[in-house]
Amino acid sequence: MTTDCIKSHGRGTRRLHPLPVRIMHWTNAVAMLIMITSGWKIYNDEVIFGWLHFPEAITLGKWAQHGLQWHFFGMWILAINGMIYLIYGFVTGRFREKLLPIRPGEVIATGWRRAAISSQAR
Numbered sequence: 001m002t003t004d005c006i007k008s009h010g011r012g013t014r015r016l017h018p019l020p021v022r023i024m025h026w027t028n029a030v031a032m033l034i035m036i037t038s039g040w041k042i043y044n045d046e047v048i049f050g051w052l053h054f055p056e057a058i059t060l061g062k063w064a065q066h067g068l069q070w071h072f073f074g075m076w077i078l079a080i081n082g083m084i085y086l087i088y089g090f091v092t093g094r095f096r097e098k099l100l101p102i103r104p105g106e107v108i109a110t111g112w113r114r115a116a117i118s119s120q121a122r
Contacts, residue, residue, distance in 0.1 A: 020088055027081045034060060034074035041067030 015022070037060035044054055045064035061067035089095040 018094075021085075021094075024081055024085050024088070028078060031074045031077035031081065034070055034077070038067040038070035038074060042071060 040054035041059035041061045060070045
């Protein structure tokens with residue numbers, strides 16, 4: 001649990017998540033951009049709401065069929081990356097360390113901390 005420390009004490013900053021998890025996160029971010037922009041291209045082919053049309057500059061693909069191909073490509077990136085994340089989580093024991101055991105006291109303490117933070121923000 002030493003990887004949870006993110007405060008700097010003059011010796012640099014520790015990362016909250018290990019490098020493979022960060023790489024998988026940014027891979028998902030890129031895949032979601034592919035999915036969103038290609039989805040806009042697909043939507044533009046048959047607009048449900050006439051007033052909502054996405055500019056060509058922010059869509060991915062030349063025609064709707066290209067948008068579909070990009071969309072499926074993004075889907076496969078998400079699916080494969082998700083499988084890699086699950087394998088990584090089980091093999092390294094990260095899921096067991098981060099998710100189990102979840103004790104009722106920890107859930108209540110987290111709830112109280114969140115409530116205190118939200119009441120201070122008001």
